[in-house]
Amino acid sequence: MIRLIHPVAGALPVATIGTFWLSTVLSELFASHATVAAVKGTIPWGFLLLIPALATTGGIGISMAKGRRAGLIGTKFKRMPFIAGNDILILIPSALFLASKAQAAEFDVTFYAVQVLELVAGATNITLLALNMRDGLKMRGRLRRTPV
Known part of the structure; x- marks a missing residue:
């Protein structure tokens, strides 16, 4: 079950942040200030989905890693502080x-x-x-690993 929840929970932040980003760009470029205000007012409500999905993904990832930190697992773990810091220090306050x-x-x-x-x-x-998703797919054998 965990192996099913992890990729779903991992895809949600990409989809959520991607939706925030795309709706922001499109509303700023092509819509009125009223639409921009509606988009900007809706985005914080998306945190109710985004934050639990990120926490779930991270928690399950740590559990599945079973203490290993080498290879692609280590690479994924190195990215996580930047993702979390970016969310907590920049994206949410902004x-x-x-x-x-x-x-x-x-x-x-x-x-x-x-x-x-x-x-x-x-x-x-x-x-x-997206890089973490790619590496996860490689680890599961769903993407071919490129030779170094």
Whole structure:
């Protein structure tokens, strides 16, 4: 059962952050400030899915690793502090700040500066999570390992 829950829980953060990122970009480029405010106000609610999914994935991953830290497992473990730190220190505070500014219709220089920071941090997390997924698929034999 754990081997089924781990990949599902691992895919949820990629899908969630990807949805946040894409909806932000599309609303900023093509929609009104009211739509941007709606998107920014909705994103913090997604934390109710994102945070438990990340915790579940990490907890099960640690359990499945059984103390091993070599090879692809070690590589995945090295990425996790960056993913967690990025979420806790940049993405969550930025999302809350932007939701507050958007609800107050304050689309100023500070809003857009934090928006750029959030988009860069989000793209970084999507990349790191996707790399962890790729390595997990390699470990399970679902992707071929490339020769070194």
